Amino acid sequence: MSCDSVSTTANTLVGYVNCSSSITFNVTRGSWTSIHPSKKWTLQSTAIDNIVLTEEEKKTWNDSRQALSALKFSPEEEDKILGKAFGHIHSPYWYEERKKEVPRLEVVNEILDYLRSLSLTDDDLTKLVKKFPEVLGCSLEDEMKTNVEILAKQWGIEGKTLRNLLLRNPKVLGYNVDCKGDCVAKCTRCWARF
Template sequence: MHAQSLLSGAAVELAPEQQEQWAACSEVVQQRCGLEAAAAESALLKAFGWKGQGFWRQERVKQCACQEQVAAALDFLSQLGIAEPADLGGLVSSFPEVLGLRVDVMEENVGILRNKWFLKGNVLINTIKRKPRVLGNLIDCEGNCAGMCTRCWAQF
């Protein structure tokens, strides 16, 4: 992937070695999720704060895509039972920020789904496929709005 193939202005702001890392991440997403190059790059732009801040709220701004981070997120989803390229691709397409989530946050949220909501097996997997944003929840305002609705359990 060449710098000019990166969407938006990301390529201009990345050093050559970062462009190579970005390209490697894009390849991983394409191979494991069955996405086209443009869709993979668009997902990475959102996952690493280059495009849209609705989810990240300035927590992640214009970071270089990290191959270890992307692989760890996809490995976590695979271990959970979302391993087929069609399933991974659908999840990443609907919630690209998952590629930038820390595994410990996702593990904690899956624990909440299991322990608080009593979801297990296919019900858990299908819930995550249907509402993948739950993997990135950080707050439960319990009705007393904290203004972080995109990362709140109240949306679940």
């Protein structure tokens, strides 16, 4: 039986008619359903297509992408990561406080090198940056190093335990608010989440 004959014989059929490799027609109900499980949609365009940059800024941006190439991201992923980290792509993490800036290779390398100094491998960094791309836009001195010190002094979290924590909850590197239970509406950056 073919799909064309379904319309002429639908009143007498009970069951399913397979019209293609992925769509089945339920004759008794008159509905089409897919027999393949749904798949997640992936972003197929470059994240910086809508960002206006001068030629010099494009060169600076592309240089920064090179720092991420060791982590084996696609060019589209690199652009999306840098866009989120430096305010070009909206991220709830920043609220509206992140000013757009062009990422600089030195800054990206400095942050990646610091993260490596915390016993994170390139595979760990890939997972961390994929989970929390905004880490590349956090302040190394004012947030990341300070927060690692807080974790060590107040909670005794160092070494392998720190590595495991950062892989599980990398946002801790960017916390810069401690509301101490009196909410200041900056929950994505508050130590209360820890």
